Amino acid sequence: MDFVPNTDQDRAEMLRTIGVDSVDRLIDVVPEKARYPELRLPEPLTEMELAAEIRSMAEQNADALHYSYFLGAGSYQHYLPAAISQILLRSEFYTSYTPYQPEVSQGVLQATFEFQSMICALTGMDVTNASMYDGATAMAEAALMAMAATGRCKAVVSGAVHPEYRAVLQTYMQTRNCPVVTSAIRREGGRVVEERLDTLLDDDTACVIVQQPDFLGGVHDLAALVERTHAAGALFILSSDPISLGMLKSPGEWGADIAVGEGQGLGSPMAFGGPYLGLLACRDRYIRHLPGRLVGATHDHEGRRGFVLTLQAREQHIRREKATSNICTSEALVAIGAAIYMALMGPGGLRQVARLCYDNAHYAARQIAALEGYRVLETGRFFNEFVVQCPAPPEEVNRQLLDVGIVGGYDLSGAYPDLKDCMLMCATEINTRAQIDALAGALRDVAASRGGAL
Amino acid sequence: MTEPLLSEISRPGRVGHHLPTAGVPTEGIEELPDDLLRDGLDLPEVSENEVVRHFVHLSAMNYGVDTGFYPLGSCTMKYNPKISEEIARFPGFSAIHPYQPEESAQGALRLMYELQEALGEISGLPAVSLQPAAGAHGELTGVMMIRAYHHGHGNAHRTRLLIPDSAHGTNPATATMCGYSTVPVHSDSRGNVDVEALKSAIDDHTAGMMLTMPNTLGLFDENMAAISEIVHGAGALLYGDGANLNALLGVAKPGDLGFDVMHINLHKTFATPHGGGGPGAGVVAARDFLGDYLPVPVAARRSDGSYGLDYNLPHTIGRVRSFYGSFGVLVRAYAYIRALGAEGLRKVGENAIINANYLRVRLMQAYDLPYSRSCMHEFVLSAKRQKALGVRTLDIAKRLIDRGFHPPTVYFPLIVEEAMMVEPTETETKETLDSFAEALLQISREVEESPDVVKSAPITTVVGRLDEVTAARQPRLHW
Numbered sequence: 001m002d003f004v005p006n007t008d009q010d011r012a013e014m015l016r017t018i019g020v021d022s023v024d025r026l027i028d029v030v031p032e033k034a035r036y037p038e039l040r041l042p043e044p045l046t047e048m049e050l051a052a053e054i055r056s057m058a059e060q061n062a063d064a065l066h067y068s069y070f071l072g073a074g075s076y077q078h079y080l081p082a083a084i085s086q087i088l089l090r091s092e093f094y095t096s097y098t099p100y101q102p103e104v105s106q107g108v109l110q111a112t113f114e115f116q117s118m119i120c121a122l123t124g125m126d127v128t129n130a131s132m133y134d135g136a137t138a139m140a141e142a143a144l145m146a147m148a149a150t151g152r153c154k155a156v157v158s159g160a161v162h163p164e165y166r167a168v169l170q171t172y173m174q175t176r177n178c179p180v181v182t183s184a185i186r187r188e189g190g191r192v193v194e195e196r197l198d199t200l201l202d203d204d205t206a207c208v209i210v211q212q213p214d215f216l217g218g219v220h221d222l223a224a225l226v227e228r229t230h231a232a233g234a235l236f237i238l239s240s241d242p243i244s245l246g247m248l249k250s251p252g253e254w255g256a257d258i259a260v261g262e263g264q265g266l267g268s269p270m271a272f273g274g275p276y277l278g279l280l281a282c283r284d285r286y287i288r289h290l291p292g293r294l295v296g297a298t299h300d301h302e303g304r305r306g307f308v309l310t311l312q313a314r315e316q317h318i319r320r321e322k323a324t325s326n327i328c329t330s331e332a333l334v335a336i337g338a339a340i341y342m343a344l345m346g347p348g349g350l351r352q353v354a355r356l357c358y359d360n361a362h363y364a365a366r367q368i369a370a371l372e373g374y375r376v377l378e379t380g381r382f383f384n385e386f387v388v389q390c391p392a393p394p395e396e397v398n399r400q401l402l403d404v405g406i407v408g409g410y411d412l413s414g415a416y417p418d419l420k421d422c423m424l425m426c427a428t429e430i431n432t433r434a435q436i437d438a439l440a441g442a443l444r445d446v447a448a449s450r451g452g453a454l
Numbered sequence: 455m456t457e458p459l460l461s462e463i464s465r466p467g468r469v470g471h472h473l474p475t476a477g478v479p480t481e482g483i484e485e486l487p488d489d490l491l492r493d494g495l496d497l498p499e500v501s502e503n504e505v506v507r508h509f510v511h512l513s514a515m516n517y518g519v520d521t522g523f524y525p526l527g528s529c530t531m532k533y534n535p536k537i538s539e540e541i542a543r544f545p546g547f548s549a550i551h552p553y554q555p556e557e558s559a560q561g562a563l564r565l566m567y568e569l570q571e572a573l574g575e576i577s578g579l580p581a582v583s584l585q586p587a588a589g590a591h592g593e594l595t596g597v598m599m600i601r602a603y604h605h606g607h608g609n610a611h612r613t614r615l616l617i618p619d620s621a622h623g624t625n626p627a628t629a630t631m632c633g634y635s636t637v638p639v640h641s642d643s644r645g646n647v648d649v650e651a652l653k654s655a656i657d658d659h660t661a662g663m664m665l666t667m668p669n670t671l672g673l674f675d676e677n678m679a680a681i682s683e684i685v686h687g688a689g690a691l692l693y694g695d696g697a698n699l700n701a702l703l704g705v706a707k708p709g710d711l712g713f714d715v716m717h718i719n720l721h722k723t724f725a726t727p728h729g730g731g732g733p734g735a736g737v738v739a740a741r742d743f744l745g746d747y748l749p750v751p752v753a754a755r756r757s758d759g760s761y762g763l764d765y766n767l768p769h770t771i772g773r774v775r776s777f778y779g780s781f782g783v784l785v786r787a788y789a790y791i792r793a794l795g796a797e798g799l800r801k802v803g804e805n806a807i808i809n810a811n812y813l814r815v816r817l818m819q820a821y822d823l824p825y826s827r828s829c830m831h832e833f834v835l836s837a838k839r840q841k842a843l844g845v846r847t848l849d850i851a852k853r854l855i856d857r858g859f860h861p862p863t864v865y866f867p868l869i870v871e872e873a874m875m876v877e878p879t880e881t882e883t884k885e886t887l888d889s890f891a892e893a894l895l896q897i898s899r900e901v902e903e904s905p906d907v908v909k910s911a912p913i914t915t916v917v918g919r920l921d922e923v924t925a926a927r928q929p930r931l932h933w
Contacts, residue, residue: 001793001794001798002793002794002798002801002802003532003533003535003725003880003881004798004801004802004805004880004881005881005882005883006805006808006809006880006883006884010883010884011805011808013884014808014809014811014812014884015808017812017815017816018808018811018812018815018828019815020828023804023807023808025828026807026808026811026828026830027705027804027807029674029676029827029828030674030678030705030706030711031678031679031706031710031711033710034706034707034710034711035705035706036704036705036706036800037578037704037706037707037710038796039575039576039704039796039799039800040575040796041572041575041576041791041795041796041799042792042795043795044792044793044794044795044796044797044798045792045793045795046793047537047793050537050541050789050792050793051537051540051541053792054541054544054565054785054788054789054792055541055544055546056561057546057561057562057564057565058541058544058545058546058547058561059544059546059561060546060560060561060564061546061547061550061558061559061560061561061562062550062554062558062559063545063546063549063550064545064549064550064551065545065549066545069551069554071551071553071554073553074776074777075551075552075553075777077549077551079473081471081502083502083505083506085543086506087506087509087510087513089539090509090510090513091518091519091520091521091534092513092514092516092517092518092520092521093512093513093516093518093729093730094518094534094727094728094729094730095518095519095520095521095524095531095534095727095728096516096517096518096519096524096728096729096730097524097526097529097531097728097730097731098728098730098731099730099731100526100863100864101517101851101852101855101860101861102917102920103852103855103912103915103916103917103918103919103920104515104516104517104855104860104915105516105517105730106456106457106512106515106516106916106917107512107513107514107515107516107730108512108516108730108731110457110459110512110515111509111512112730113459113931113932113933114459114460114461114933116931116932117459117460117461117932117933118460118497118498120932121495121496121497122495122497124492127931127932128931128932130731131732133587133588133591133775134587134775134776134777135776136773136775136776137587137591137774137775162776164773164776164777165776167772167773168772168773168774168775168776170772171598171749171771171772171773171774174771174772175598175601175631175632175633176633177633219486219490220490221489221490223489245492245495246495247486247491247492248486248490248491248492249489249490249491249492249493250492253492253493262776269548269549269782270548270549270550270551270552271547271548271550271781271782272547272550272551272552272559272562272777272778272781273552273776273777273778273779273781274587274733274775274777274778274779274780274781274782274783275587275732275733275735275780275781275782275783276776276777276780287929293731294929294931295931296925296926296929296930296931297925297930297931297933298920298921298922298924298925298930299920299921299924300917300918300919300920300921301918301919301921302918304456304916304917304918305456305917306456306917306920307920308920308922308925310922310925310926310929310931311926311929312926313926315623317622317623317624317866318623319623319627320623320626320627321626321627321629321630321636322630323623323627323630325627325631326590326593326594326624326627326628326630326631327588327590327591328588328589328590328623328624329588329589329590329721329731329732329734330588330731330732331587331729331732331733332729332730332731332732332733333727333729333730333732333733334729334732334733336509336730340505340509342497343460343470343498343500343505343508344470344471344500344502344505345470345471345497346468346469346470346471346497346498346499346500347494347495347496347497347499348469348499349469349470349471349473350495350497351495352473353473355476356473356474356476358483358486359476359478359480359483360476360477360478362483362484363478363479363480363483366482366483381484381486381487381490395555398555399555402555402557402558407551407554407555407558410553429473429474432477433477433478436478
């Protein structure tokens with residue numbers, strides 16, 4: 001099937017007006033041997049056939065309607081209020097494009113302004129943009145901002161920042177020949193210990209980047225590190241899970257200069273990794289370095305309030321090779337979804353979601369810590385993720401969990417060689433007591449089938 | 455009527471969503487100390503019905519493709535199939551975690567693999583990465599691959615990229631982000647890259663050329679073969695900005711035209727919704743010899759027929775984002791390709807070209823057409839004649855809004871004075887094209903007879919022209 005309404009008669013009339021006898025005349029500028037190639041693709045399908053064919057592919061996947069998930073590591077299963085997708089399915093929103101003509105785009109513009117406002121409140125920062133692609137690219141662009149603001153080159157990053165975020169940072173930094181120094185993460189007995197970041201600071205450091213809660217779930221007192229970072233003339237960049245900010249001290253309260261994070265947890269499904277939502281917020285003094293779209297409030301000639309894209313002189317369509325970044329689109333619709341989520345939740349709801357995540361994870365940790373063969377490693381305080389040492393490689397444990405309808409934690413041994421046989425377990429407000437108890441039971445069975453203890 | 459802000463609707467004590475109380479026993483759970491906790495959270499308190507009404511009102515103040523004709527040049531505002539919205543929301547696609555065991559995600563991995571194959575076939579560039587989240591992100595990826603290729607072959611001295619003066623701003627911005635300096639190449643009077651200018655600009659410090667094909671004038675470059683020969687002859691690579699790929703579907707493969715690596719905007723050519731400015735996807739497709747430089751991971755099919763993620767690309771530029779790509783967008787593009795097949799895709803290319811040329815011919819009497827030869831899927835008009843009468847492209851655009859149309863792209867490309875870039879796409883009827891043409895012709899008469907009507911437009915919208923100068927001078931970026 002296709003969506004081309006032109007009939008043969010329409011085409012004939014139009015070709016007559018154009019003054020050619022066939023569309024071939026319009027294409028003969030294309031080199032002949034490249035013209036009209038054969039495309040080897042599957043036969044077309046009608047809507048009915050398409051839905052059936054693709055549904056069967058979807059049904060091959062284990063999903064959160066049918067399995068209980070204890071897997072986080074940067075992508076989280078949170079409850080999505082029904083109102084969100086109903087609003088996002090309004091095609092005036094989703095079939096529009098970047099608001100180049102503000103008079104007919106006040107919907108997207110105002111919704112984005114409201115997103116910006118709520119993210120500022122959540123992160124405790126002065127200004128945020130209309131979004132970046134994801135948390136990882138937001139973090140990379142924050143490092144570039146810090147380099148532009150300080151004139152320095154080096155990034156100091158906590159090894160407890162998401163491994164994929166650190167990988168993206170390396171990719172972005174390599175074109176500038178700027179070094180990235182990473183703190184080491186080690187296991188000491190029953191504890192996970194991080195090399196002190198302030199020992200890695202010097203006067204070539206543009207920024208210090210920390211994640212809170214960190215990738216291993218830990219929540220730490222950052223006050224001293226922030227102070228030492230500033231004393232060294234560098235910027236402090238904090239990457240946060242916005243759901244945790246319903247409870248935890250915000251980047252602004254910590255004194256961060258730039259706050260980044262992954263906004264997927266604010267009203268978007270896990271969706272196998274995308275599309276997601278990069279959050280990038282900063283203090284007023286860095287606004288000219290901020291990449292991406294910014295929506296501002298203004299008035300028309302009759303004094304009516306309206307919203308427009310603003311400070312566009314930072315951007316590629318104006319500044320071209322001198323732009324702060326090459327970013328053009330953002331994740332507009334995902335940001336609107338986040339705005340709807342935050343509006344529905346309100347301060348009380350976000351606090352309650354964070355509370356439920358915290359309580360469920362702490363209950364789960366306690367149940368698992370009591371199991372023979374398992375050990376919950378100490379990462380300091382934690383929010384909703386914790387490290388479990390297993391009696392078998394996580395891959396094997398997870399295979400057995402899958403058989404009983406559970407998707408288990410993230411295998412840490414690849415990214416953290418010291419954490420062999422360890423997995424990162426997560427709980428959110430979705431997980432019920434029954435699910436958590438079933439997880440503990442299943443883990444017990446896995447240990448038993450291995451003959452047991454550490 | 456304008457709509458209040460959520461902060462203005464907010465009243466203390468209103469609740470938008472109710473959550474269950476803790477289902478687990480909480481005695482003995484250690485609390486976090488105060489110095490790790492936040493001190494208050496200042497967000498609006500609104501009931502669910504108010505939230506819904508608020509966003510419904512906002513949607514009524516927004517114009518999308520489903521509202522009407524949206525001929526934004528180079529954006530390919532074609533119809534977004536509704537079945538794709540259902541498919542993307544199947545729980546088996548939306549409620550799955552990127553790190554769940556591969557054996558539990560075979561349907562998703564198969565979709566990614568088949569999409570890679572299909573886009574490789576359509577572009578003629580078989581090495582494909584689905585990772586980048588937007589066209590500009592794809593450009594960044596592709597140019598990084600070019601850089602890695604040259605560095606890997608001992609050619610780090612190639613530090614320059616050639617970019618036509620008609621190029622989209624993301625091209626030079628991308629070049630700078632990758633550490634390249636840019637060399638502009640101007641266009642000739644027929645809208646082609648000036649071959650002589652290209653020959654004098656290129657040397658052995660050139661890493662590549664970034665080219666949009668058809669170009670941003672909507673024209674297929676008559677010197678395409680020569681450009682490819684010159685660029686490759688100098689040891690450089692040819693990057694394709696795929697924003698205008700809609701014109702080439704079934705008509706020509708970029709790989710056959712000489713491109714070595716390109717990005718494809720799935721939210722343009724492959725009908726995934728534009729979303730008000732995202733989410734999109736900027737898939738990168740490259741020649742086999744560049745395959746080793748692709749970002750990791752790519753989807754792969756193993757010899758036993760199962761699907762997985764391959765991280766073993768020896769010279770990968772690394773990751774350009776977290777996880778594997780904007781999967782929800784990939785699902786929609788896959789559905790589109792499976793629906794259309796080869797014959798449907800060719801119909802897209804042909805009809806996009808017919809529709810654009812039809813509008814071009816209907817409008818060329820009333821508006822300047824700087825390049826009068828046949829166009830591909832879009833064309834650029836100039837309001838030069840109207841400017842002489844005191845009315846500019848901006849005014850004409852605003853008057854089109856009063857006539858119920860979204861305006862074309864304005865003031866781009868930079869090489870055309872008072873530019874209006876019109877891209878109808880293949881999903882519009884002849885009647886729609888005719889009523890748009892009639893509106894623009896009528897406006898051209900208004901310019902001559904009653905220009906103030908055009909200059910005071912729009913008058914039918916919820917707000918009139920907004921003060922963008924004050925918005926930039928005194929930014930108010932949150933409530």
